[in-house]
């Protein structure tokens with residue numbers, strides 16, 4: 001198991017629209033593992049991820065990714081990112097989209113077939129993206145993030161809108177990536193996905209409530225599942241004198 005840190009976050013603060021959304025987050029995301037960024041809607045997951053991939057202006061602290069400041073040009077081919085809304089061209093086919101992104105990144109065109117197969121979109125290569133279902137479209141965005149075998153893959157709510165079979169296949173894909181040494185950071189508001197992660201970062205109202213393994217979360221709270229453990233931590237936060 002790797003011990004190195006892939007992403008180092010120190011005192012991260014982000015303000016948007018006159019409000020502070022992240023209130024000073026410290027975290028080290030370990031290399032070669034699946035880290036789940038889990039929290040309710042509006043807790044700041046997307047804001048955190050945007051800061052990590054360098055598309056969010058930060059108001060304090062630092063984010064270092066693979067040894068470089070977040071957003072450094074050198075990271076473009078080392079970090080794969082899929083946001084909540086698939087950033088793909090609706091009027092292009094699946095293959096055209098992916099060939100375009102591969103060309104921009106300087107990847108081998110053979111990459112397209114590889115990533116199409118990884119996300120289970122074989123047979124849809126020539127389908128215009130606008131005519132795909134929402135879940136299929138988001139898998140095109142995921143495929144784009146997998147181009148070029150990035151060392152770090154960052155995915156914002158990739159399993160939303162997927163049926164349980166596809167969801168299971170996606171988590172298997174994350175496992176395969178990690179087995180190859182890739183680091184995966186995946187956000188979700190579904191607490192039942194927590195158990196599938198190697199490490200959990202529980203975010204609430206712009207603060208990190210917990211960062212450790214799923215087993216440690218249950219041990220520390222004495223709860224049987226992540227959902228109850230999360231509620232437990234929120235209640236404890238409200239009454240900080242109660243130790244767990």
Ligand SMILES: Nc1ncnc2c1ncn2[C@@H]1O[C@H](COP(=O)(O)OP(=O)(O)OP(=O)(O)O)[C@@H](O)[C@H]1O
Nearest residue numbers: 016017021039040041042043044045046047048189
């Ligand atoms: N452009 C913006 N300007 C001001 N506030 C924003 C902006 N975008 C998001 N917010 C606010 O920032 C907070 C965090 O939003 P964020 O999208 O990071 O949460 P999230 O945990 O990813 O939520 P979800 O699971 O619903 O996507 C929310 O209160 C949201 O209303």
